[in-house]
Amino acid sequence: MGRVIVITSGKGGVGKTTTTANVGTALAMLGKKIVMVDTDIGLRNLDVVMGLENRIVYDIVDAVRGNCRLKQALIKDKRLENLFLLPAAQTKDKTAISTEQMVELCEKLKEEFDFVVIDCPAGIEHGFKNAIAGAEQAVVVTTPEVSAVRDADRIIGLLEAAGIADPTLIINRIRTNMVRSGDMMSVDDILDILAINLLGIVPDDDAIVISTNRGEPTVLDDNSRPGQAFRNIARRINGEEVPLMSLDEKQGFFGRLKHMLKAD
Amino acid sequence: MRNSWPASISNRPTMLYEKSLRSGQNIDFDGNVVVLGDVNPGAEIIASGHILVMGSLRGLVHAGATGEEGATVTALHFAPTQLRIASHITRPPDGADNEQKPAETARIRNDEVVIEKYQAPR
Numbered sequence: 001m002g003r004v005i006v007i008t009s010g011k012g013g014v015g016k017t018t019t020t021a022n023v024g025t026a027l028a029m030l031g032k033k034i035v036m037v038d039t040d041i042g043l044r045n046l047d048v049v050m051g052l053e054n055r056i057v058y059d060i061v062d063a064v065r066g067n068c069r070l071k072q073a074l075i076k077d078k079r080l081e082n083l084f085l086l087p088a089a090q091t092k093d094k095t096a097i098s099t100e101q102m103v104e105l106c107e108k109l110k111e112e113f114d115f116v117v118i119d120c121p122a123g124i125e126h127g128f129k130n131a132i133a134g135a136e137q138a139v140v141v142t143t144p145e146v147s148a149v150r151d152a153d154r155i156i157g158l159l160e161a162a163g164i165a166d167p168t169l170i171i172n173r174i175r176t177n178m179v180r181s182g183d184m185m186s187v188d189d190i191l192d193i194l195a196i197n198l199l200g201i202v203p204d205d206d207a208i209v210i211s212t213n214r215g216e217p218t219v220l221d222d223n224s225r226p227g228q229a230f231r232n233i234a235r236r237i238n239g240e241e242v243p244l245m246s247l248d249e250k251q252g253f254f255g256r257l258k259h260m261l262k263a264d
Numbered sequence: 265m266r267n268s269w270p271a272s273i274s275n276r277p278t279m280l281y282e283k284s285l286r287s288g289q290n291i292d293f294d295g296n297v298v299v300l301g302d303v304n305p306g307a308e309i310i311a312s313g314h315i316l317v318m319g320s321l322r323g324l325v326h327a328g329a330t331g332e333e334g335a336t337v338t339a340l341h342f343a344p345t346q347l348r349i350a351s352h353i354t355r356p357p358d359g360a361d362n363e364q365k366p367a368e369t370a371r372i373r374n375d376e377v378v379i380e381k382y383q384a385p386r
Binding site: 150151153154156157158160192193195 | 284286287288289302304305306320322
């Protein structure tokens, strides 16, 4: 029996889809059989970020309505054979599926996969309720910004009210130099308000923009620092104890020279 | 021996909330409210009596909501987004820093809201 994990945030644009794609891929790299489910119906992105949008024939709405068999809607990843995507529909909206249908879908997927990773849309309305309906576990993603943390707090309250206990936290897009100069919230500031267990921290990095635009999850790149962070997060989800990686940017002489020349 | 108690705020029922209040959650209570935890920004407590927060108060509180000017608000870390006592509405000064001060209490004195260091009444 697999575990159903929902990746949620409240706030839009903090990295839920990026997290789903990378954690899903990293878990598959560990040998697990994974399905990633995009529940952002009408604004689907997970397929783009995985580089699989050209392969979509059936989507989650088709599967749930019986227009096709569930297996026909699952897209196998082009790099890893134990990684699958159930894409959202683009030409419908979030009212196209009910929470009961989501619960049933998750029950079916649990039987086939080690992990079902659900990409939740932003917001707290129908899309959110659908995404959490079949989930046992939640990962809340936030950035170190006051507005994102407010929304994350709201979401945690709603998760607890829905009976999903002990959500864990990913802090995404941290810039250690800004934290040091006091311009950005620190990990402790965030945990002081949100008061849930920390699952991982991901540094802000150009590598993410490149990887999402190309449709190649950054965990596949050994040199990527956010990739390393997401691989660590996947290992923790899988039960391993992995120490938090140091986020201090390593700068050699040329790195520091470049930094001096860039600063105005 | 007089047996009639004045109808003071402290005789009202008191609710004890044993967790933190998260953004979007609220308590509306006719009486006093004690929170064993934090009150996060976006959370609200509206009480007819006193409000005590055994943690960080960072949300919105309204004590004495039915008009009782003797109501007070106390918190271990006092940093509400907005503070109301009876019909008085106040907010922290712009650019207020978040330094750690000891427990504080807000009350109405001479028709304005004052915030002082918490002291147990004698």
